[in-house]
Amino acid sequence: MDRSQVEEGFVGTLGFSGWQLGNASAVLAEEAGTPGVPVSRIENACASAGFALRAGVQAIESGARDAVLVAGVEKMTDVPSARRRYWLGVSGDTEWERLAGLTFAGVYGLIASRHRAEYGTPPEALAEVAVKNHANGALNPNAHFRKAITREEVLASPRVAEPLGLLDCCPVSDGAAALLLVSAEVAHRFTDAPVYVAGSGAGSDWLALQERESLTSLAASRRAAEEAFRRAGLERKAVNLLEVHDCFTIAELVALEDLGFAAPGGAAALTLNGSTRIGGDLPVNPDGGLKSKGHPIGATGASQAYEAFLQLRGAAGRRQVTGAECALTHNVGGSGASAVVTLFTRSPP
Amino acid sequence: MTRSIVAAALVRPVWEASGLRVEGPDEDAFTLAVAAIEELGLPPAELAHLERVDLVGEFPPEVDWGIGEALGVDNVAVHHHHEGVPSFYGALAAAAAGLPPGSGASVVVGVDLATRGREPPQPRQAACAVAVLLKEGPGSRVVGLTSRNHPPERRPDASAWVRQAHKAAPEISRDSRGILGVIAEAPPPVLLHEWQTTFPSLVPVVRPWELPEWGHLGSCRGALALHEHLQAAPSGEFVCIAAIRKERTDFLALRRDAEPTWHGDWSESGAALPTPNDRPFALAVDLEAVSEGAYVPRPRYVENLPSRWRFAAEECGGCGTVTFPRRGYCRHCRRTEGLQRVELPREGLTVEAVTTVAPGAQPTEFDSLVAASGSYSVALVDLTRGARATLQVSDALRGSLRVGDRVATRLRRLYPMEGAWRYGRKAVPLLSRS
Numbered sequence: 001m002d003r004s005q006v007e008e009g010f011v012g013t014l015g016f017s018g019w020q021l022g023n024a025s026a027v028l029a030e031e032a033g034t035p036g037v038p039v040s041r042i043e044n045a046c047a048s049a050g051f052a053l054r055a056g057v058q059a060i061e062s063g064a065r066d067a068v069l070v071a072g073v074e075k076m077t078d079v080p081s082a083r084r085r086y087w088l089g090v091s092g093d094t095e096w097e098r099l100a101g102l103t104f105a106g107v108y109g110l111i112a113s114r115h116r117a118e119y120g121t122p123p124e125a126l127a128e129v130a131v132k133n134h135a136n137g138a139l140n141p142n143a144h145f146r147k148a149i150t151r152e153e154v155l156a157s158p159r160v161a162e163p164l165g166l167l168d169c170c171p172v173s174d175g176a177a178a179l180l181l182v183s184a185e186v187a188h189r190f191t192d193a194p195v196y197v198a199g200s201g202a203g204s205d206w207l208a209l210q211e212r213e214s215l216t217s218l219a220a221s222r223r224a225a226e227e228a229f230r231r232a233g234l235e236r237k238a239v240n241l242l243e244v245h246d247c248f249t250i251a252e253l254v255a256l257e258d259l260g261f262a263a264p265g266g267a268a269a270l271t272l273n274g275s276t277r278i279g280g281d282l283p284v285n286p287d288g289g290l291k292s293k294g295h296p297i298g299a300t301g302a303s304q305a306y307e308a309f310l311q312l313r314g315a316a317g318r319r320q321v322t323g324a325e326c327a328l329t330h331n332v333g334g335s336g337a338s339a340v341v342t343l344f345t346r347s348p349p
Numbered sequence: 350m351t352r353s354i355v356a357a358a359l360v361r362p363v364w365e366a367s368g369l370r371v372e373g374p375d376e377d378a379f380t381l382a383v384a385a386i387e388e389l390g391l392p393p394a395e396l397a398h399l400e401r402v403d404l405v406g407e408f409p410p411e412v413d414w415g416i417g418e419a420l421g422v423d424n425v426a427v428h429h430h431h432e433g434v435p436s437f438y439g440a441l442a443a444a445a446a447g448l449p450p451g452s453g454a455s456v457v458v459g460v461d462l463a464t465r466g467r468e469p470p471q472p473r474q475a476a477c478a479v480a481v482l483l484k485e486g487p488g489s490r491v492v493g494l495t496s497r498n499h500p501p502e503r504r505p506d507a508s509a510w511v512r513q514a515h516k517a518a519p520e521i522s523r524d525s526r527g528i529l530g531v532i533a534e535a536p537p538p539v540l541l542h543e544w545q546t547t548f549p550s551l552v553p554v555v556r557p558w559e560l561p562e563w564g565h566l567g568s569c570r571g572a573l574a575l576h577e578h579l580q581a582a583p584s585g586e587f588v589c590i591a592a593i594r595k596e597r598t599d600f601l602a603l604r605r606d607a608e609p610t611w612h613g614d615w616s617e618s619g620a621a622l623p624t625p626n627d628r629p630f631a632l633a634v635d636l637e638a639v640s641e642g643a644y645v646p647r648p649r650y651v652e653n654l655p656s657r658w659r660f661a662a663e664e665c666g667g668c669g670t671v672t673f674p675r676r677g678y679c680r681h682c683r684r685t686e687g688l689q690r691v692e693l694p695r696e697g698l699t700v701e702a703v704t705t706v707a708p709g710a711q712p713t714e715f716d717s718l719v720a721a722s723g724s725y726s727v728a729l730v731d732l733t734r735g736a737r738a739t740l741q742v743s744d745a746l747r748g749s750l751r752v753g754d755r756v757a758t759r760l761r762r763l764y765p766m767e768g769a770w771r772y773g774r775k776a777v778p779l780l781s782r783s
Contacts, residue, residue: 085709085710085711085712085713089643089712089713090643092643093739094643094644094645095645095649095653095674096674096738096739097739098643098712098714099645099714099763099764099771099773100727100739100740100741100773101706101711101712101715101718101725101727101741102704102706102712102727102739103706103710103711103712105706105710106704106706106710106727109704109705109706110702110703110704110727110729110739111702112704113702113703113704113752114701114702114729114752117701117702117752117753158707159705159707160706160707160710161704161705161706161707161710162703162704162705162707162726162748163704164704208739209729209739210729210736210737210738210739211673211680211737215701215702215729
C-alpha cells in the first residue's frame with residue numbers, strides 16, 4: 001500500500017518505557033514510515049488505542065479525512081525487572097489507592113472481593129475465564145502465551161491480590177497493532193472486503209474505586225456501550241463475538257454484565273456453562289484476550305479491532321467464529337476511569 | 350489554681366516479640382502519641398480547646414505541627430521533655446502549673462519505644478504510650494516534686510532526703526494519710542525507716558522497676574505507678590511516688606481528691622499479634638526514597654492532610670450530598686458554592702471490600718513495610734453518607750479481615766519520601782483493642 005495516502009494518524013501509547021514522553025507521536029510517525037503526516041498521541045492508559053480508534057473514526061465521520069492510520073504500541077519489557085512494577089502503579093488513583101498500598105491488581109482484587117460478597121461469584125468462574133482465554137490464545141500465533149492451562153493451575157497459582165492469583169492477571173507484554181481507517185466511499189481502493197465501523201461509544205468514571213456508584217460495575221463501560229449501540233442502531237442480539245478488556249479474570253465477568261450481555265452477577269454462570277467459548281452462543285475473546293494474547297498497554301485497543309477485522313472477514317483460521325457478522329470491542333483504561341466500545345459489521349450498516 | 354489529673358489513657362501496640370509489646374512497623378512515637386490522646390475519648394468540643402501538649406520521649410520533627418493537625422486542634426503549644434520517669438513526672442508538674450486559670454485542658458504524653466533506629470533494643474525493652482489529661486476541677490492534684498542526684502558510690506543521707514521531699518510538698522504533714530509508692534530495684538531499708546518515722550500514716554508499697562509482663566519502660570512505668578496507687582488510695586489522701594535509681598531519686602506527691610478516669614488497657618492481659626520471626630521490627634529504611642512512577646509532591650500531601658487524617662469532606666448546602674475527598678464542587682449537583690466542611694467518622698466503619706496484597710505486588714513505597722511484616726491487606730471502608738475510603742489494614746492477622754467486618758482507624762506511618770515519613774489513616778480491626 002502506498003503510505004502517502006495516509007492523511008493523519010492517531011497512536012495510542014502509555015509510557016514508551018519511560019523515554020520520549022513528550023512528542024512521542026513524531027517519533028512514531030518516523031518509525032511508521034509516514035514522516036510529515038500529522039499524528040496525535042492518545043493516552044487513556046489501557047484504553048489508549050481504543051480511544052485512538054475513536055479519534056480516527058470521528059476524523060472520518062466529520063469529513064475532515066478520508067484515510068487515517070490508527071495504531072497502538074507498547075514496549076514494556078525494556079525496563080529491568082526491578083522496575084517492572086512501574087507499569088502497575090501509574091494508571092490508577094495515586095492519592096488514595098496507591099498510597100493505601102494498591103497497584104492495579106489490588107484494585108481489581110477489591111472489585112472481585114465485592115463481586116463475590118454481592119453475587120457469590122465463585123473462584124471457579126474466574127478461573128474458567130483464564131482457562132478459556134488460554135485455550136483460545138493457543139490458537140493465535142500472535143499471542144503472548146500459547147499454552148493451555150487448567151482450572152486447578154489457576155486456582156493454585158501464587159496469590160497476587162486476594163482473591164486474584166498470578167494466573168488471573170494479564171502479563172506485561174510488548175506489542176503493536178495498526179489499522180488503516182478510511183471513509184466507506186473510498187474503501188474499494190484498498191480492499192474488496194472492508195470491515196465497517198458501525199458505531200463508537202465512550203465514557204468515563206471516577207478514577208478511584210472509592211468514589212464510584214458501584215464497586216462491581218464500571219459506569220464508563222456502561223456509558224460507552226449505550227452510546228455505541230445507539231449510534232450503530234444495533235441490538236445486543238446482533239453481536240456474534242466480543243473482544244472485552246480482561247486485564248484480570250474478574251474484569252471479563254464485570255464487562256459482560258456492564259455491556260448488557262449478562263444480568264448483574266450473571267456472567268459467572270454464562271462462563272461456567274461454556275457460552276463464551278469459541279463454539280458457544282457468545283464467544284468472548286477468541287484471540288485469547290488480554291490474559292493470553294497479552295496486554296501491551298497502549299496497543300490492546302487496536303489489537304482487539306484487528307481480531308474483529310479478521311473474524312468478520314472469515315480469516316481467523318482455527319479460532320474462527322462461524323458466521324460472524326457483527327463484533328464488539330471493549331477497551332478500558334486502568335480500573336475503569338475510561339472505556340470505549342466499538343461495533344464492527346461485515347456488511348455496510 | 351493548678352490543674353488536676355482527671356483522666357489517663359494507656360495504649361500498647363498490638364505486636365508482640367518475645368513476650369513484650371513492640372511498636373509495629375508502621376508505628377512511631379508520633380503515631381503512638383496520637384493514639385494515646387485519642388484513647389482519652391475527649392469530645393470534639395473539648396479537644397478543640399486543648400491548649401498545651403507536653404511530649405516525653407523522642408519524636409520526629411513533624412510532631413510539633415502534626416499533633417494539632419491529627420487531633421483537629423488549632424494553636425496548641427507543644428513542649429518537649431526527654432524520655433524517662435523523671436521527665437514524665439516533671440512534665441506532669443510543669444503542665445499542672447503551666448497555664449493561667451480559665452485556660453483549656455492540657456495533656457502530657459509519654460511514649461516508650463522498643464525499637465530505636467537500627468540498634469538492637471535493650472534487653473526486655475517494651476513499647477507503650479500514655480496520655481494524661483489535666484484540667485481545672487476535682488481530680489488528683491500535684492502537690493510537690495523534687496529530685497536528688499548523687500554518685501552511685503555516695504549513698505544519700507536518708508533523713509536529709511526525707512526533709513527535702515517534705516519541703517517540696519508542704520501540704521503533707523505528719524498526720525497525712527495515704528500511700529508512698531516506691532519504685533526501686535530492692536526495698537531501701539534505711540530510707541523506708543526514715544520515711545515511716547516522719548510520715549507514719551503514709552503506707553509504703555515497694556515495687557520493682559521492671560514489671561514482669563511489661564518489660565523495661567520509661568514514662569509508662571511512672572504512669573503505671575500512678576495507676577496502681579491512685580486506684581488504691583481513698584479520697585482526700587495523698588499518693589507519693591519515690592522513684593529510686595542508683596544515681597537519682599525522684600519524688601512526686603499528689604493529693605487524690607477524685608480518682609482519674611482510666612482509659613485503655615492498664616492490665617497485663619490483652620491479645621497481641623506475634624511479629625514475624627518473633628523479633629521486633631528493625632526497619633532499614635532509606636528515607637530519601639524517590640518514587641519510581643506515581644508520586645505525590647509534598648505540597649499536595651500537606652494540602653490534603655485534613656482529608657487523609659480527619660476524613661474532612663464537603664456537604665452540599667443545596668442537595669445535602671457529601672463529597673469525599675473534597676473537590677470544591679458537589680459530586681451530585683455540581684454546585685460550587687454553599688459547601689460546608691464536615692468530618693466523617695473515624696471509628697466503627699464497615700468493610701465493603703478487602704484484598705490482600707502479596708509481597709512483590711506492592712507499590713515500591715511499601716517495600717520496607719513488606720520486608721518488615723510481609724503482606725498486608727487493603728480495604729474499601731464505608732465512611733457513611735455515601736463516602737468511602739481506601740485504607741491499608743494494620744494490626745490484623747494476614748487475610749483475616751472480611752467484608753462486613755467493622756474497623757476503627759489509626760494514624761500510622763505510610764511510606765518514606767524525600768527525607769521524611771508520610772502518615773495517613775489505616776484500618777484496624779475493632780477487636781484488636783479489646
